[in-house]
Amino acid sequence: MASTPTAPQNDVTLGHSYDGIREYDNPLPGWWTWLFIITVVISPIYILYFHVGAEGRSLEDQYLAAMDANTRKKYKKIGDLTPDSKTIYTYSQDPEWIVVGQSIFKVNCVSCHGADGGGLVGPNLCDENYKHIKGVTDIYKVINEGVAGGAMPAWGTRIGNKNDLIMVSAYVASLRGSKPAKPKGPDGSPIPPWSPD
Ligand code: HEC
Numbered sequence: 198m199a200s201t202p203t204a205p206q207n208d209v210t211l212g213h214s215y216d217g218i219r220e221y222d223n224p225l226p227g228w229w230t231w232l233f234i235i236t237v238v239i240s241p242i243y244i245l246y247f248h249v250g251a252e253g254r255s256l257e258d259q260y261l262a263a264m265d266a267n268t269r270k271k272y273k274k275i276g277d278l279t280p281d282s283k284t285i286y287t288y289s290q291d292p293e294w295i296v297v298g299q300s301i302f303k304v305n306c307v308s309c310h311g312a313d314g315g316g317l318v319g320p321n322l323c324d325e326n327y328k329h330i331k332g333v334t335d336i337y338k339v340i341n342e343g344v345a346g347g348a349m350p351a352w353g354t355r356i357g358n359k360n361d362l363i364m365v366s367a368y369v370a371s372l373r374g375s376k377p378a379k380p381k382g383p384d385g386s387p388i389p390p391w392s393p394d
Pocket residue numbers: 301302305306307308309310318319320322326327328329330336339340344345348349350352365366369384385
């Protein structure tokens with residue numbers, strides 16, 4: 198059967214025939230072969246650069262750094278906050294700022310409290326029961342000073358920035374009532390709803 202080839206081809210077939218279909222032995226286009234070779238050469242360099250765990254190189258690190266820079270810009274807008282009930286309560290109700298607290302939580306707290314706050318080594322932060330907390334300022338106090346002889350570390354010196362501590366406290370307050378994937382059983386006793394006073 199005569200056909201009209203669209204690209205130059207050689208007439209040598211590979212010698213097999215499946216249901217009457219034969220295959221010509223044509224090389225892949227040069228640009229394709231080169232692209233393939235280049236990706237093979239670049240991939241180990243890419244892996245060594247981005248995936249050996251060097252600080253600041255992974256996309257996640259770059260994303261967090263960018264978020265962090267953005268947060269600092271936002272902090273200029275609100276100035277230095279005071280960790281009182283009204284401030285922590287207000288920010289716990291504000292989705293724009295909850296994500297700021299959430300990014301701080303992701304970096305420092307998930308190893309013990311779980312990605313969604315449902316608790317691992319540390320207690321579940323989403324239920325109605327708390328061990329050391331009666332109001333939102335207690336959240337700040339526990340985070341800032343730590344409890345249980347360092348089982349819950351003091352973050353005041355590690356995190357350093359007061360606004361960060363307030364934002365992560367507000368995020369913890371906002372977790373209450375959420376539904377974590379694998380909630381740890383209740384610790385402590387039930388407390389009244391959060392209040393700004
Ligand atoms: C090394 C593990 C660990 C890390 C990391 C950790 N926590 Fe905790 N956290 C604990 C433990 C354990 C407790 C419970 C202490 C106790 O039993 O008295 C706790 C308790 C708490 C409580 C009090 C809960 C209650 O019921 O009274 C809050 C709030 C809290 N952590 C917030 C945080 C935040 C926010 C971060 C990150 C900045 C953080 N934790 C990081 C282990 C940790």
